[in-house]
Amino acid sequence: MWALVLKEFRQVRRDHRTLAMMIVMPLLLLVVFGYAASFDVEEVTTVVTGPRASTTEGRLSGLFEVTGSHEAWDRSDAIDHLRNGDSVVAVVTGEGAGPEVLVDGTELFSARAAVTALAQIQNSPQPEVLFNPDLDTSAVMVPALAGMILIFVGTMITSLGVVRERQSGTLEQLAVMPFRPRDVFVGKVAPYFVVAAIDLTVIVGVGTWVFDVPFNGSVWLLAVGSLLFLFVTLGLGVLISSVSANQGQAIQLALMSLLPQILLSGMIFPVASMAAGIRWISYGLPLTYFVQIARGVMVRGEGIGGLWFPLVALAGLGLVIFTFALVRFRRDLAPARPMRSPIAMRVAQEEVG
Amino acid sequence: MKASQWGVTDLSVDYGRRTALRDVSLDLSSGTIAAVAGGDGAGKTTLLRALVGLVPPTSGDVRRPTEDAVGYLPASSGVYPDLTVEENLRFAARAYGVRGSDYQAARAELLERTGLEGASDRLGGNLSGGMRQKLGLAMALVHNPSLLVLDEPSTGVDPVSRKELWGLVTDAARAGTAVLLTTTYLDEAGRSDVVCVLDAGEVLLQGAPDALVRGVGGSMGEASTEPDTHFTWRRGATWRWWTTDATPPAGSRRVALDLQDAVVIAALRKREQLEGVPR
Numbered sequence: 177m178w179a180l181v182l183k184e185f186r187q188v189r190r191d192h193r194t195l196a197m198m199i200v201m202p203l204l205l206l207v208v209f210g211y212a213a214s215f216d217v218e219e220v221t222t223v224v225t226g227p228r229a230s231t232t233e234g235r236l237s238g239l240f241e242v243t244g245s246h247e248a249w250d251r252s253d254a255i256d257h258l259r260n261g262d263s264v265v266a267v268v269t270g271e272g273a274g275p276e277v278l279v280d281g282t283e284l285f286s287a288r289a290a291v292t293a294l295a296q297i298q299n300s301p302q303p304e305v306l307f308n309p310d311l312d313t314s315a316v317m318v319p320a321l322a323g324m325i326l327i328f329v330g331t332m333i334t335s336l337g338v339v340r341e342r343q344s345g346t347l348e349q350l351a352v353m354p355f356r357p358r359d360v361f362v363g364k365v366a367p368y369f370v371v372a373a374i375d376l377t378v379i380v381g382v383g384t385w386v387f388d389v390p391f392n393g394s395v396w397l398l399a400v401g402s403l404l405f406l407f408v409t410l411g412l413g414v415l416i417s418s419v420s421a422n423q424g425q426a427i428q429l430a431l432m433s434l435l436p437q438i439l440l441s442g443m444i445f446p447v448a449s450m451a452a453g454i455r456w457i458s459y460g461l462p463l464t465y466f467v468q469i470a471r472g473v474m475v476r477g478e479g480i481g482g483l484w485f486p487l488v489a490l491a492g493l494g495l496v497i498f499t500f501a502l503v504r505f506r507r508d509l510a511p512a513r514p515m516r517s518p519i520a521m522r523v524a525q526e527e528v529g
Numbered sequence: 530m531k532a533s534q535w536g537v538t539d540l541s542v543d544y545g546r547r548t549a550l551r552d553v554s555l556d557l558s559s560g561t562i563a564a565v566a567g568g569d570g571a572g573k574t575t576l577l578r579a580l581v582g583l584v585p586p587t588s589g590d591v592r593r594p595t596e597d598a599v600g601y602l603p604a605s606s607g608v609y610p611d612l613t614v615e616e617n618l619r620f621a622a623r624a625y626g627v628r629g630s631d632y633q634a635a636r637a638e639l640l641e642r643t644g645l646e647g648a649s650d651r652l653g654g655n656l657s658g659g660m661r662q663k664l665g666l667a668m669a670l671v672h673n674p675s676l677l678v679l680d681e682p683s684t685g686v687d688p689v690s691r692k693e694l695w696g697l698v699t700d701a702a703r704a705g706t707a708v709l710l711t712t713t714y715l716d717e718a719g720r721s722d723v724v725c726v727l728d729a730g731e732v733l734l735q736g737a738p739d740a741l742v743r744g745v746g747g748s749m750g751e752a753s754t755e756p757d758t759h760f761t762w763r764r765g766a767t768w769r770w771w772t773t774d775a776t777p778p779a780g781s782r783r784v785a786l787d788l789q790d791a792v793v794i795a796a797l798r799k800r801e802q803l804e805g806v807p808r
Contacts, residue, residue, distance in 0.1 A: 345605025349668075352581045353624045354596035 225249035226269030260482030281308030318383035319470030320443035330409025338417035392477030401469035407494035540589035567727035600674035606665035610654030625672035659690030752781035
């Protein structure tokens with residue numbers, strides 16, 4: 177029996193990825209759940225507008241963190257401000273009657289906290305919840321789930337597909353065939369791209385028709401955001417495959433990239449509720465930006481004006497990851513091609529000629 | 530023999546600090562078969578992979594045609610297990626730009642000669658080892674390459690399939706293709722025009738099989754018990770001996786040596802040179 181225990185320890189010690197997963201993953205989960213996994217909302221970003229904005233601003237305290245006060249803004253300006261995701265609550269003051277409180281229903285936990293806090297204040301106005309009036313969980317979860325499924329197809333399935341090719345020895349065959357590395361790259365990735373695009377359409381369709389998730393924005397804007405997001409996830413899939421010797425390793429790495437995205441992207445736990453030290457990790461994750469785009473377009477009907485930053489962030493991440501993946505893939509596929517001797521080239525030219 | 534077109538000159542390949550090939554030169558001529566033989570880890574596959582561009586040479590020169598004129602059969606056969614025989618062959622043909630009537634003609638000929646015409650709709654993963662190797666070879670031949678590189682095409686293949694594989698390889702060479710293959714079977718290597726025997730990444734022997742056998746010199750024989758000579762080794766149920774002396778050991782008889790004996794003698798002589806110890 178000891179021989180078996182010893183053998184097992186030796187194998188585990190040499191399998192660095194499994195070892196990392198066994199040690200790093202519990203630590204990661206501990207940190208995430210300790211600092212990031214919080215539904216508690218301690219502050220709700222609030223903008224105050226209208227002619228009595230400055231006097232009303234002074235009366236807000238506690239939960240409501242005033243981030244701006246604009247006396248010249250009217251109700252529609254306040255709604256645009258919420259639609260762009262710049263604040264969660266807008267207090268619209270008027271000359272006569274009391275102030276009106278508008279709440280962004282897509283920020284589920286913040287909105288619920290704001291509504292609850294207002295209900296506890298005597299004579300406070302009845303808030304109007306915009307974009308997701310019933311504060312439905314499905315309205316904010318379905319757009320985020322679309323992102324998670326795109327990661328699943330784009331990263332995990334793509335990495336498995338490429339690793340399977342390497343394991344069966346056919347990638348070696350492809351490397352010798354008259355394909356350019358980028359042809360092989362595109363040929364490998366294109367089917368997954370199509371499948372992911374179909375997946376996205378189905379998820380959005382089912383979410384809209386079955387779960388009554390609103391679709392208030394532009395289909396094309398969501399398509400552009402999804403396209404950029406897919407570039408990142410597919411690139412990540414190829415990158416994972418290029419450092420994985422077998423499908424087991426690819427699954428491990430894909431899971432290690434998937435889990436932080438689910439936990440830290442704002443898909444489940446609000447980014448605003450995370451500890452500042454953890455929040456910066458969220459801003460390095462592609463799903464964070466896709467969640468902003470999907471919720472913004474579908475639920476809030478946000479335009480490109482409010483979504484340019486997540487779009488640019490995804491484009492930047494996509495460029496870096498895709499380029500890195502392509503370089504690694506090219507190196508794996510044809511390590512010797514750039515070193516082809518001039519003689520071989522000359523003879524080859526003669527042969528062709 | 531025709532002029533050499535492809536091959537390697539003074540090729541060395543290092544994997545990190547480990548040298549896999551050292552100063553190997555091999556010329557490959559149109560219409561001939563060259564076999565690279567040697568034990569496990571001798572550098573056979575590295576030589577092939579360097580020739581087709583899968584491994585960068587550390588030093589030396591590699592001469593190969595453009596990718597569309599190379600046919601390559603990796604040790605794993607390169608067959609997609611989840612595609613049918615027909616789909617595998619069609620994929621290889623399309624990759625090399627063989628379409629339409631050219632493909633139909635190549636398909637019919639290759640399936641008939643590999644005996645796979647009745648299995649064209651079977652998945653690659655459901656084929657026997659021999660059938661998979663024959664399909665891999667058909668995929669490597671579909672575009673009529675000028676250089677055919679085969680990594681252990683007959684390893685793990687039954688004798689009948691080996692014969693069929695060799696028939697295909699011989700016909701390709703007869704049609705003008707330069708063939709380079711690796712094998713662990715010296716009887717198989719003996720059927721090629723040129724044999725290159727590698728040992729620990731270096732060329733142990735190289736030349737036409739007959740010339741290699743003739744070049745050994747000395748005298749060789751066999752005995753039922755281990756003879757008291759400088760070079761002895763077991764072969765089958767008997768002992769072999771080789772000596773440059775005129776007198777054979779007592780109780781033994783002379784026999785004609787073959788390629789396998791020539792390789793063993795070369796290996797023993799090399800070891801003696803390196804270690805100063807015979808056997």
